[in-house]
Amino acid sequence: MDSCKPIGALMECKMKLSKFDKAEKVDVTNFKSLVGSLQYLTCTRLDILYVTGLISRYMETQTITHLKATKGILLYIKGSIIFGLWFLTSNDYKLVGYSDNNWAGDKNDRKSTSEFVLFMGNTTFT
Incomplete structure (x- = not known):
């Protein structure tokens, strides 16, 4: 994701995630590692605390929709690296x-x- 374009918002305003999502399942290990890393980062980046907590609710039923939302957080971090x-x-x-x-x-x-x-x-x- 080094060459991806950063974004200015953490999540779409009306984005509603669901544990009953019928989308394709993703790799459990990769998703949990990514969310765990984001949880660790919330100690210094309070701006991602809410969305990281929201994504953490879906650790057992992760789909491609949840992974896209998680990658959106990474794109936001890339675009706001100078914030603190x-x-x-x-x-x-x-x-x-x-x-x-x-x-x-x-x-x-x-x-x-x-x-x-x-x-x-x-x-x-x-």
Whole structure:
């Protein structure tokens, strides 16, 4: 994938993955290795945390659709390699938090997804 064109978005806005997908199955070892590597990368790349968690739901029923979504994450990383978190010193210790919820958004079992980010001053800590 070194010569692939990078993309600017992690996933299509209305993309819905399903564990009941009838598409062609893919190599289990390759898919699990790829998702595991992405999970490791989420320690420093918080922008891929949600989609990596979403892809991780399909570790047992991986199809070509799931693999394409996973490769889309790699293309995004290639295009955003210069992004990162800046940890700046600050005397402002105000705690600020933001959250986003997707109530019953999973079409397989109606699970909800919640996301949040917390800042202490100018620094993200969770």
